[in-house]
Amino acid sequence: MxxxxxxxxxxxxxxxxxxxxxxxxxxxxxxxxxxxxxxxxxxxxxxxxxxxxxxxxxxxxxxxxxxxxxxxxxxxxxxxxxxxxxxxxxxxxxxxxxxxxxxxxxxxxxxxxxxxxxxxxxxxxxxIPVIRNLEEYYNNDSLSAIRGIINGTTNYILTQTDAGATYAEALKTAQELGFAEADPTLDVEGFDARYKLVILIKHAFGVSFEPEEIPVKGVSALRSVDIRYAKERGLRIKLLARAEKISGKLFAVVSPHFVTHDEPTYGVNNEFNAVEVQALFSDRQLFYGKGAGSYPxxxxxxxxxxxxxxxxxxxxxxxVGLKEDLSTGDFEVKVFVGASLDYDLRLLPFVQIDESYRGLEDQYVVGRIKSSDLKDLFEDHQISITLFNEKPITSGDLSQTFVEHEILETI
Ligand SMILES: NC(=O)c1ccc[n+]([C@@H]2O[C@H](COP(=O)([O-])OP(=O)(O)OC[C@H]3O[C@@H](n4cnc5c(N)ncnc54)[C@H](OP(=O)(O)O)[C@@H]3O)[C@@H](O)[C@H]2O)c1
Missing domain, CATH: 3.40.50.720 (NAD(P)-binding Rossmann-like Domain)
Structure with missing residues (x-):
């Protein structure tokens, strides 16, 4: 040169x-x-x-x-x-x-x-130098998953709502501090993170996706019931952009996730970003740093x-070396669905229900749905959906049971 x-x-x-x-x-x-x-x-x-x-x-x-x-x-x-x-x-x-x-x-x-x-x-x-590392360091087939907090605006908002602010308050502060645009749609609806995930997937797994192929849910639809559920169990909600290779197929999604205290992304707060890479021999590694701003x-x-x-x-x-057809497979994913009391959650296509709750103001169900149903569910503006950060199960591995649980009293 x-x-x-x-x-x-x-x-x-x-x-x-x-x-x-x-x-x-x-x-x-x-x-x-x-x-x-x-x-x-x-x-x-x-x-x-x-x-x-x-x-x-x-x-x-x-x-x-x-x-x-x-x-x-x-x-x-x-x-x-x-x-x-x-x-x-x-x-x-x-x-x-x-x-x-x-x-x-x-x-x-x-x-x-x-x-x-x-x-x-x-x-x-x-x-964060993630692309060059995916290209140079993880240049073999051992990568199994990549999960990132790759939008600082939504991470700031979620950190503030975790600390007690309402969504509107947190968004307003993010705008005042210059972390959020006057029109925050691209960030808060998860589209910005989805663009970035498309790029990460190309470098991590060699697969080309159109952005629209990846189901996306942002943070604007989160309800207080999601936040209460997380708080009472010591979980945090993070907007994760996630791609995992499971049985030769890819599971890719951008959505709010519950994250447990022992996971690397749990302590990534405010406008910071982090990308977690999981590989066969090195296990989990976290890249952490500033995801935006003039000098960074x-x-x-x-x-x-x-x-x-x-x-x-x-x-x-x-x-270049792609041998398998890594197009998206169908998986069963553990989700939390929250709604107001007038919504009939039993109509949703759960393949298994683990827990359900109906209180004085809202309700939720925790269970498994097929990943192919995620897109439709994400478009239903009457419900909130938060995923559990667990490895999805290949569809069919789980018996297709529908277990009705007792309705619990208020939490
Ligand atoms: N800001 C961040 O922290 C960040 C982080 C990662 C990636 N990015 C990406 O970096 C890029 C720039 O972001 P930014 O935050 O620097 O944007 P910005 O502050 O809004 O500045 C945009 C610049 O683009 C110029 N511009 C717009 N349309 C143009 C055109 N047709 N021809 C020539 N110049 C044009 C504007 O010109 P005028 O000055 O004349 O208006 C302005 O100087 C975007 O793609 C963004 O997604 C930004």
């Missing part, structure tokens, strides 16, 4: 401006930003006006620029920029999980055809830029 990295930077917001400062402080890597393209001509900037341009072609058609760093907040515009940059023979570094999750195979092919690198460590879990995210972008110095490319060895 060229010793001189000449960078065209798209975006000068939270991460882009962070990268500018981080790069200035680490001249060691011999990379310089030549041009910055932004969108809004009337915005006040911390740098003089001559640093900025508003025309993407100023970067894309500049043959002296060999690296495009894409840090914009518009995934459609980012798609055009990244495809054009790769086709122009430029290496690309991006942090845009939505763009990457929605077009991953096409972007990989385009980079490969043009013999350039396409790196995106910052797109998943911010500063910029540090991951910087690491990708410096990797370009030694021609680094993801090799997707898991995809």
């Amino acid at each position: 060229e010793n001189n990295l000449k960078i065209g930077l798209f975006g000068f917001g939270c991460v882009g401006s962070g990268l500018y400062e981080v790069l200035n402080q680490s001249e060691l890597i011999g990379a310089k930003i030549k041009t910055i393209v932004v969108k809004n001509k009337h915005k006040k900037r911390i740098l003089p006006e001559h640093h900025f341009s508003y025309d993407p072609n100023v970067i894309l058609l500049d043959e002296t620029i060999n690296v495009v760093v894409e840090l914009i907040d518009d995934s459609k515009a980012a798609y055009d920029i990244v495809i054009k940059a790769l086709n122009a023979g430029k290496h690309v570094v991006s942090a845009n999980k939505k763009l990457i999750a929605e077009h991953l195979d096409e972007l990989i092919d385009t980079a490969k055809r043009n013999n350039v690198s396409f790196l995106y460590e910052a797109a998943v879990a911010g500063s 995210t910029a540090s991951a972008v910087l690491s990708d830029i410096s990797a370009l110095k030694y021609d680094y490319k993801y090799e997707y060895r898991k995809s």
Whole structure:
């Protein structure tokens, strides 16, 4: 690779401006930003006006620029920029999980055809170097599961509700502190975590998923009955993005989960992220750190830029060596379903019920359902669903019994 990295930077917001400062402080890597393209001509900037341009072609058609760093907040515009940059023979570094999750195979092919690198460590879990570790360290078949708290906004909200705040209070504080957007939908409904899970699955198991294929439930539908249930049993609720290989098939989901005190993700609080990797011989390992923010995210972008110095490319060895059809299987999953008293929980497709409760204000059932029913259940806005962080059972391993339990009094 060229010793001189000449960078065209798209975006000068939270991460882009962070990268500018981080790069200035680490001249060691011999990379310089030549041009910055932004969108809004009337915005006040911390740098003089001559640093900025508003025309993407100023970067894309500049043959002296060999690296495009894409840090914009518009995934459609980012798609055009990244495809054009790769086709122009430029290496690309991006942090845009939505763009990457929605077009991953096409972007990989385009980079490969043009013999350039396409790196995106910052797109998943911010500063935590999880993608490169999945590529380089866990590059064999022994990985069995990956579970992550990979959205800081929802982890902050859940930490606060665990400490007694209401959901609305916790969301408001998250917005005031800059952890949540004015429109928090992508975060609180779990879509952001699902984009990141699509990327993790590609590197952990070699499988390509469309985001919509993975059942998703966010934190906005959690009810006080879920939180009470967790508190009384010493559990915490965490939004886990999870993929596990079971009997040659993948189970993948993004959903609130009950986590016990002996699990690595139990103590991951507030805006912090963590990714737990489970492998055959090394057992469980936890990567922990800041999943967002200007400098932490910029540090991951910087690491990708410096990797370009030694021609680094993801090799997707898991995809290349994929022998089995790892498409999703059908499993039985242990869930908690909460609802108000006027909802008939008996209509839900439980294959087994372990526990049920009907109080003065709300009710719940704990039991097993098929993973193929999760999507429909997640779309039912009258119920809350929290999964238990237990290995799902391959469907059919369990007798299909429906056990009615006694209705308990109030808890
Ligand atoms: N913030 C984080 O902690 C974090 C963490 C991980 C990943 N990311 C990802 O990093 C990317 C950037 O996030 P951010 O938080 O830095 O966003 P941001 O603060 O909202 O800044 C977005 C930047 O993109 C520019 N922009 C938007 N549309 C553009 C276009 N069509 N052409 C050129 N520039 C355009 C904006 O220009 P103007 O300045 O002119 O408005 C602005 O400078 C996103 O993909 C995000 O998902 C962010």
